[in-house]
Amino acid sequence: MAQYSAQLDDVFVALADPTRRGVVRRLGSGPASVGELAGAFPMTLPSFMKHVRTLESAGLIRTTKAGRVRTCVLNRQRLAVVEDWLAEQRDIWQQRTDRLEQFVTEEENSP
Amino acid sequence: MAQYSAQLDDVFVALADPTRRGVVRRLGSGPASVGELAGAFPMTLPSFMKHVRTLESAGLIRTTKAGRVRTCVLNRQRLAVVEDWLAEQRDIWQQRTDRLEQFVTEEENSP
DNA sequence: CGGATAGTTAGCGCAAGGGCTAACTATCGG
DNA sequence: CCGATAGTTAGCCCTTGCGCTAACTATCCG
Numbered sequence: 001m002a003q004y005s006a007q008l009d010d011v012f013v014a015l016a017d018p019t020r021r022g023v024v025r026r027l028g029s030g031p032a033s034v035g036e037l038a039g040a041f042p043m044t045l046p047s048f049m050k051h052v053r054t055l056e057s058a059g060l061i062r063t064t065k066a067g068r069v070r071t072c073v074l075n076r077q078r079l080a081v082v083e084d085w086l087a088e089q090r091d092i093w094q095q096r097t098d099r100l101e102q103f104v105t106e107e108e109n110s111p
Numbered sequence: 112m113a114q115y116s117a118q119l120d121d122v123f124v125a126l127a128d129p130t131r132r133g134v135v136r137r138l139g140s141g142p143a144s145v146g147e148l149a150g151a152f153p154m155t156l157p158s159f160m161k162h163v164r165t166l167e168s169a170g171l172i173r174t175t176k177a178g179r180v181r182t183c184v185l186n187r188q189r190l191a192v193v194e195d196w197l198a199e200q201r202d203i204w205q206q207r208t209d210r211l212e213q214f215v216t217e218e219e220n221s222p
Numbered sequence: 223c224g225g226a227t228a229g230t231t232a233g234c235g236c237a238a239g240g241g242c243t244a245a246c247t248a249t250c251g252g
Numbered sequence: 253c254c255g256a257t258a259g260t261t262a263g264c265c266c267t268t269g270c271g272c273t274a275a276c277t278a279t280c281c282g
Contacts, residue, residue, distance in 0.1 A: 005129055008129075008132070009127065009128075009129060012123060012126050012127035012132075013127040015123050015127075016120065016123035016124040016126075016127040017120075017269095017270090018116055018119075018120060019270095021119070021123075021196075024200065025199075025200065025203060028200055028203035028204045028207065029203055029204075029206070029207050030207055033228085034228075034229070035227090035228060035229080043270090043271065043272090044271075044272065044273080045228085045229070045230090046229090046230075046231085046232095046271090046272080046273085047270065047271050047272070049229075049230075050269085050270070050271090051270090054269095065229085067228090067278090067279055067280075068227070068228045068229065068277095068278060068279040068280070069227095069228065069229085069279090070228080070229070074204075076204060079197065079200060082193065082197060083197060085132075086190065086193060086194060086197075088136075089135065089136065089139055089190060092136060092139035092140055093139045093140075093185075093187060095140070096139065096140050096141055128239090128240085130240095144258085145258075145259070146257090146258060146259080154240085154241065154242090155241075155242060155243080156258085156259070156260090157241085157242075157243085157259090157260075157261085157262095158240065158241050158242070160259075160260075161239085161240070161241090162240090165239095176259085178248090178249055178250075178258090179247095179248060179249040179250070179257070179258045179259065180249090180257095180258060180259085181258080181259070
């Protein structure tokens with residue numbers, strides 16, 4: 001529950017684009033080359049590559065190059081950053097409802 | 112598990128900024144006026160208001176104006192959009208590991 | 223070797239994002 | 253009614269994001 005703010009920023013920014021979410025989704029089913037991935041999106045390769053780099057520097061994917069083909073794999077770990085943030089939100093909200101309950105109880109005891 | 116893409120985009124974009132995440136976090140503890148919220152961030156009111164509007168049009172918060180003060184409340188429901196997306200990712204990944212297990216099993220049976 | 227394939231680099235254009243100031247409106251409180 | 257308070261609107265600036273073309277590098281294969 002730390003103050004990941006930098007990571008958090010990169011990850012949310014990376015996911016704030018439909019193309020990049022599409023890549024994450026696709027990679028969920030297993031690794032793929034840049035070319036394979038790019039085929040699913042209506043843009044040129046250089047444009048697509050930028051998305052790949054964004055995802056990689058956010059840590060959401062990892063890539064390796066073998067011969068002339070670069071293979072991308074999902075780094076599921078990184079999605080935990082989002083999960084943790086959501087969990088934190090739930091906690092905060094929970095604390096609030098706890099306070100509300102306590103307040104109501106106190107009111108009942110001293111009306 | 113539909114194709115929310117538009118909503119999803121708005122919500123992720125909204126959360127891709129530390130100021131806006133800060134507001135969401137703060138509102139988790141209960142409603143607050145624009146002025147109260149703005150006090151926590153190093154920027155002018157007009158700038159801050161843009162973030163409020165972004166959050167509101169993404170559906171993450173709701174605001175109402177009484178007299179001269181506008182009060183903001185968190186719309187927790189909307190965070191479910193993110194939760195659902197994450198759940199979907201987990202599903203996809205799960206399907207993959209299922210296939211892998213099946214593959215391994217088949218290999219064992221016919222070596 | 224030589225052509226096809228798979229990325230990569232460089233640079234450009236445009237729209238959007240996020241911040242600011244200045245000036246205005248609309249309460250509220252005395 | 254008047255001054256202070258709480259937002260709001262308008263417009264400007266600058267950076268970043270995202271898409272494109274053109275040209276280049278680096279394999280792979282026959």
